[in-house]
Amino acid sequence: MNENLLWWHEQRCKKVVASLNHNGFVAIYFPNREAAFDYVIAEAKDANSIGFGGSATIQELRVEPELAKMGKELLQHNAPGLSPVEQLAIRHRQLSCDLFLTSSNAITLAGQLVNIDGVGNRVGAMTFGPKKVIVAAGRNKIVEDLDAALKRIRSVAAPANAHRLHLKLPCAVTGHCSGCDSPGCICRVTVIMDRKPSLSDIRVLIVNEEMGY
Numbered sequence: 522m523n524e525n526l527l528w529w530h531e532q533r534c535k536k537v538v539a540s541l542n543h544n545g546f547v548a549i550y551f552p553n554r555e556a557a558f559d560y561v562i563a564e565a566k567d568a569n570s571i572g573f574g575g576s577a578t579i580q581e582l583r584v585e586p587e588l589a590k591m592g593k594e595l596l597q598h599n600a601p602g603l604s605p606v607e608q609l610a611i612r613h614r615q616l617s618c619d620l621f622l623t624s625s626n627a628i629t630l631a632g633q634l635v636n637i638d639g640v641g642n643r644v645g646a647m648t649f650g651p652k653k654v655i656v657a658a659g660r661n662k663i664v665e666d667l668d669a670a671l672k673r674i675r676s677v678a679a680p681a682n683a684h685r686l687h688l689k690l691p692c693a694v695t696g697h698c699s700g701c702d703s704p705g706c707i708c709r710v711t712v713i714m715d716r717k718p719s720l721s722d723i724r725v726l727i728v729n730e731e732m733g734y
Contacts, residue, residue, distance in 0.1 A: 527729070530660050533630075534727045537663050540632030541725050545717035548632075548725040557657055557726045558582050564655060564724070565593060565620055572596040572615030574623030574643040577685065578657050578733030584622070598642075612642040621651035624733050625658050625725075626678045627670035634714040634725070635670035637679065639707030647723070648714065654723045659732025667713065679708055681734035 522530075534550050541548035551557040561584050565571060571593050573579060588595060596618055598611040615621060623643055627635040634656065638644045647654055664670045675698040683693035690706065691699045698708070717723050 530729055533663055534660055534729050536630055537628055537632060538725075538727050540630060541628075541727075542632075544632040544715065546632070546634075546723050546725045548727060551726055551728045554582055554728055554730055554732065557728045558584060558587075560726060561622065561655060561657070562587055562591075564653065565591070568593065568619035568653070570594045570596060570614070570618040570620075572611075572618040572621040572646060572651060573598075574615070574621065574646065575599055576622070576624040576643075576657075576733060577682070578624035578659060579622045581732050582657060612640065615642060615646050616650040618646075618650075619652045621646045621654045623647060623654070623656055625656050625662060626674040626734075627664050628658055628662050628725075628727075629664055629666055629670055631666070633667065633670070634712075635667065635674065636712050636714075637671075637674050637708050638710040638712070639705075641710045644710055644712040648712065648718050649721055652722065654721060655726065656723060657726040657728065657732070659728050659730050661731045662733070663727075671711075675708065678734045683707060685734075 538548040538550045565588055571588055596611050596615050598608045625634045625636055636644050664673050680692035680696050683690045688705055690703050691701045
């Protein structure tokens with residue numbers, strides 16, 4: 522990437538980090554995903570159970586194999602071969618795990634985490650329950666304000682995730698939101714975290730790379 526453009530992204534990332542810290546989160550800037558990987562592994566050292574929020578960003582960090590080598594109990598509801606009953610049980614356990622790993626659909630320059638869920642287990646675990654939550658996000662998740670955040674989620678994140686999960690939704694075919702009322706709609710719960718919830722330990726890792734959707 523052009524040196525000047527990389528500098529611009531860095532300043533933008535650091536502005537978001539400052540805003541997040543002002544809002545009570547523990548926010549840290551990382552120049553690349555390798556540095557973020559090292560941080561997650563270090564933070565997972567004392568955790569026994571680790572939940573995953575179905576995040577493409579966390580998949581791209583490739584922490585799961587290393588955590589498995591460390592002998593951690595991995596609560597992954599999207600693991601192959603699970604029945605719906607087993608998936609639901611894992612989602613429930615994620616709400617009280619030692620460490621929950623996820624991303625955010627969008628983060629405003631003012632330091633707000635904005636997410637839209639279909640089931641609600643991800644945003645539920647993000648706000649309260651796990652002993653520690655790590656939210657990793659690439660620079661592509663940074664937006665100007667709440668309006669831009671919601672637009673980004675419906676025009677980029679939701680269609681891309683619907684396609685990734687092979688869901689039978691209009692946006693998974695067309696690539697754009699049509700405001701559908703489909704039974705399998707994944708846009709059901711909208712959560713805006715203006716500040717860190719008072720009883721939660723939430724770390725937000727801002728990575729100066731394009732990651733996830």
